[in-house]
Amino acid sequence: MKKKFGNAARVAGRARESQEDGDANMKYPMTRAFVILIAGLTACGALSAPPKAETLRGQVKNGTPKGKPVSNLAVQLQTLDLDGKIAKVGETTTDARGKFSFRVAGDDKRYHKAIVPFGGAQYESSPVFAGHGHKLEPVTVMVFETASDATKISVDMHHVIIEPLTDEKGNKDADTWSVKEIIAMNNAGDRAYVGKEKDATGKSRTIRFSLPPGYEKVQPEEGLMECCTVITEMAMYDTMPMNPGQKVYVFSYQLPAQKLKDGWRRRVDYPTGQAMVVAKGDDIALSCPQLGPQKTTDLGQGTMTFVKGESLKAGTELAVKIKSADLGNPGGPLLIGTIVGLTLIFGLIAFAMRSKAKQHRTPAAGRTTASELPQPSRNDLLDRIADLDDQFEASNIEEAEYRKQRDHLKSQLERR
Structure with a gap:
């Protein structure tokens, strides 16, 4: 000094x-x-030197064997602050080998990601930090050719949670029920899948999610954006290409209690490795000929009743009979607790964390317990923040909940 x-x-x-x-x-x-x-x-210290500029290098690779060259492709660099606001945007093009570079400031309060449009889809790199002890690693953006062959598309796991709708105080709405579906899909091909059918605007109806009769207020969540979904009387469609590898979709909707008197009915859209329908409470009775006998378990969130089946063919009609009018106890976060329990059992949390960064590969199947879940890295946390921002921008999450989750992720990020 x-x-x-x-x-x-x-x-x-x-x-x-x-x-x-x-x-x-x-x-x-x-x-x-x-x-x-x-x-x-x-x-x-007011005249301290500004953050030192560094060079972020990257490369675009075509994940489809014998795919088109990746030279002279447009690349956009987005620099975002920790609140998800875009602070700066840069543009360049790839060279003959698909490589590109940007000069970025070494500021650990901001992160960077590269975005490449290709074949009608948009591909992103993992977010990266620069400066303050963070080594600026090169980034890779995987792009893919497209295909309309649905034979490579399947469902690894399909979980459905049904319970009475509750308000913020936990009071039940006896006339309305809430349904949340969690679907882990797999594209086993080496091309991004796009549907053959197109809507009136020319968008491809890529992934189909059949909906039960009488559904109301469909809410796209994880893996879906309102701007890129088409909802009809019978189904919801994602219009975005599905890259090779695995992807988790989550959405919810409501059903009038009157419609559930005959049970919950849902068509299986793709070959499905495992399907499960879950209800929570002490006096629940479920039956579904297509899924097998009723079972119960306790995940620390109370008794959970479920029916489960494996190796379901596309086109199978699931018909679940519900014998109780009460699927939960008012006053607690029933739906969230049930989902957390399911994801810990079947590894959906770890699955979702790695699928975004490794969509060009198909991870080995297997179950993951809570103690085996990996601790999130800075890039994992940035991925979660980016996903949360996308949900908020698409109005898929209330602002209060968005702020709460974002503050929690930021606090973890600042401790890394």
Whole structure:
């Protein structure tokens, strides 16, 4: 610190010496004030050097064997602050080998990601930090050719949670029920899948999610955006291409209790490895010929009743009979608790964390317990923040809940 203040101290000393001359204080009043200001700002660190600029290097790769060249592709760099606001946007093009680079500031309060449009879809790199001890690793953006062959599309797991709708205080609405579906899908091909059928606007109806009769208020959540979904009387469609690998979709809707008197009915859209319908409570009875006998378990959230089946063919009609009018106890976060329990059992949390970064590969199947879940890295947390921002921008999450979850993720990020 002494060396840092050397020049300022010497200048300040000369100013004091000049004050001994009767005219100096009047002749150089601004010089004296400026010297004192500089010395003070230096002591406070206000003149510290700006973040050092670094070079972010990246490469676009075509994940489809014998795919088109990736030279001369447009690449956009987005720099975002921790609140998800875009602070800066840069553009460039790839060279003959698909490589690109950007100059970025070494600021750990912002992160960067590269975006590449290709074949009617948009592909992103993982978010990265620069500066303050963070090594700026090269990024890779995988792109794919497209195909309309649905034979490579299947469902690994399909979980459905049904319970009475509750308000913020936990009071049940006896006339309305809530249904949430969690679907882990797999594209086993080496091309991004797009549907053959198109809607009136020309968008491809890519992934179909059949809906039960009488549904109301469909809410796209994880893996879906309102801007890119089409809802009809019988189904909801995602119009975005599905990349090779695995992807988790989550959506919810409501059903009038009157419609559930005959049970919950749902068509199986794709070959499905495992399907489960869940209800929570102590006096629940479920039956479904297509899924097998009723079972119960306790996940620390109370008794959970479910029916489960495996190896279901596309086109199978699920018909679940519900024998109780009460699927939960008012006053607690029943739906959230049930979902958390399910995801811990079947590994959906770990699955979702790695599927975004590794969509060009298909991870090995298997179950993951809570103790085996990996601790999220900075990039994992940034992925979660980016997904949360997308949900908020698409009006898929209430602002209060969005702020709460975002603050929690930011606090974890700042501790990394």
